[in-house]
Amino acid sequence: MATKAKQMKAEGIDVVSFAAGEPDFDTPNKIVQAAKAALDAGKTRYTPTPGTLELREAVAAKYLRENKLEYKPSETMVSTGAKQCVYNAVQVLVDEGDEVLIPAPFWMTYEAQVDLAGGKSVIVPSSLSDGFVPDLDRLAGAVTPRTRAIMLNTPCNPTGAAIPTEVLKQIGALAVKHDLWIISDEIYEHLTYGHDHVSIAALSPAIKERTVTITGCSKSFAMTGWRIGFIAGPLDVIKCMTDLQDQVTSGATTFSQSGAVEALRLDVSEIEGMRATFEKRRDLIVSLLKAIPDVEVFNPLGAFYVFPDVSAYLGTKFKDDVQLADWLLEEAKVATVPGGVFYGPGHLRLSYATSEADIKKGVERLADALAKIPR
Numbered sequence: 001m002a003t004k005a006k007q008m009k010a011e012g013i014d015v016v017s018f019a020a021g022e023p024d025f026d027t028p029n030k031i032v033q034a035a036k037a038a039l040d041a042g043k044t045r046y047t048p049t050p051g052t053l054e055l056r057e058a059v060a061a062k063y064l065r066e067n068k069l070e071y072k073p074s075e076t077m078v079s080t081g082a083k084q085c086v087y088n089a090v091q092v093l094v095d096e097g098d099e100v101l102i103p104a105p106f107w108m109t110y111e112a113q114v115d116l117a118g119g120k121s122v123i124v125p126s127s128l129s130d131g132f133v134p135d136l137d138r139l140a141g142a143v144t145p146r147t148r149a150i151m152l153n154t155p156c157n158p159t160g161a162a163i164p165t166e167v168l169k170q171i172g173a174l175a176v177k178h179d180l181w182i183i184s185d186e187i188y189e190h191l192t193y194g195h196d197h198v199s200i201a202a203l204s205p206a207i208k209e210r211t212v213t214i215t216g217c218s219k220s221f222a223m224t225g226w227r228i229g230f231i232a233g234p235l236d237v238i239k240c241m242t243d244l245q246d247q248v249t250s251g252a253t254t255f256s257q258s259g260a261v262e263a264l265r266l267d268v269s270e271i272e273g274m275r276a277t278f279e280k281r282r283d284l285i286v287s288l289l290k291a292i293p294d295v296e297v298f299n300p301l302g303a304f305y306v307f308p309d310v311s312a313y314l315g316t317k318f319k320d321d322v323q324l325a326d327w328l329l330e331e332a333k334v335a336t337v338p339g340g341v342f343y344g345p346g347h348l349r350l351s352y353a354t355s356e357a358d359i360k361k362g363v364e365r366l367a368d369a370l371a372k373i374p375r
C-alpha cells in the first residue's frame with residue numbers, strides 16, 4: 001500500500017498515506033556526520049562479519065544501560081537491519097518441522113521467515129478487548145512436542161501493544177517449562193508512551209539463557225535506510241548466526257556501523273523529541289478515530305501504529321478489510337494497510353509517522369468515506 005500510495009503521489013494525486021513503516025524524520029545530524037567522517041577516513045572496506053569491535057562494545061554497553069542485560073561484546077552481533085537479525089535467529093534456532101508460536105496480530109515477516117526455515121508458524125490470536133496482549137492460556141494450549149520457539153514483538157507492529165511485565169514473566173516461565181527459545185523483537189523499544197520498555201531476557205537468568213533480544217537503529221534513530229540491527233544472546237547462538245551471515249551478507253555496511261556507534265552514544269534526550277512528537281500524534285489520531293461511529297480503537301502504548309477495528313463496516317459493501325483498504329485508497333485517497341495481512345482481520349493499520357495536518361486530513365477523508373458504507 002505504501003508503494004502504491006507513493007506511485008499515486010508521483011502521478012500528482014493527492015493521497016494521504018498512513019501506510020509508512022518508517023519514521024518521517026531525518027536521521028539526527030550527529031549520526032550523519034559520524035558516517036561522513038568514516039567515509040572521509042577511508043572506512044569503506046569489509047568489517048568483521050558480526051560487526052566492528054567498536055560497535056559491538058557500544059551495543060553491549062547499550063544493552064546493559066537500557067535493557068538491563070549484561071552481555072560481552074562477543075555475545076552481540078550486528079546485522080543488516082533488525083529484519084536480518086530475525087532471519088538469522090529463525091534460521092539458526094528453527095529446524096524443518098519445528099513449530100514457532102507467534103502471537104497475532106504480528107509483523108508478517110515472521111511467518112515468511114519461519115517458512116524459509118522449513119518451520120511451521122502456530123498463530124495464537126489476541127484481540128482488541130485484551131489490549132492485544134498475548135493470551136497465556138492460549139499460548140500454553142498451543143505448545144506441542146514440536147514447539148521450538150516463541151516469537152515476541154513488544155512494542156508491537158501492527159497493534160502498538162506493549163506486553164506488561166507480569167505477562168512477560170509468565171511467557172518466560174512457559175518457555176523455561178517447555179524448553180523453548182524466545183525470539184524477542186524489540187525494534188520499537190524507544191517509542192513507548194507512558195511506560196518504560198522492559199526486555200523479557202532481563203526478567204531472570206533462566207529466561208535470558210534461552211532468549212535472543214533484537215533491537216536496532218531503524219525506528220529509534222530514524223535510520224531505516226542505514227540497515228543496522230543488533231542482536232544479543234547466548235554465545236553459541238551468536239557464533240552460529242555469525243557463520244550463517246558470513247555466507248549471506250558478511251558484515252553490515254562499514255560507514256553505517258560508524259553512524260550506529262554515534263547513535264548509541266547519543267544521549268536519549270536527543271531522540272526524545274521524535275518520541276514526544278509520535279506521542280502527540282498518537283493522541284491526535286486516536287481521538288479523531290474514536291469520534292467515528294462504530295470504529296473501536298485501542299490506545300497504542302508504543303511504536304507508531306494504530307489498529308482500529310472497522311468490522312462494523314464490513315459484510316455489506318465490502319467482504320473484508322482488504323477490499324475496504326483498496327476502496328479507501330481508490331475512492332477516498334487514503335492509504336492504510338488491511339489488518340488481515342497481520343492476522344488481524346476486520347482492522348486497518350494506520351501509521352502516524354506523518355504530519356498532524358495529514359493525520360487530520362486523512363482521518364476526515366476516512367470518516368467521510370466510511371459514512372457512505374451501509375451498516
Ligand SMILES: Cc1ncc(COP(=O)(O)O)c(C=O)c1O
Nearest residue numbers: 021081082083107157187216218
Ligand atoms: C516489528 C518489526 N521488526 C523489525 C522490522 C525491521 O527493522 P529493520 O528496518 O531494522 O530491518 C520492522 C520494520 O518494519 C518491524 O516492524
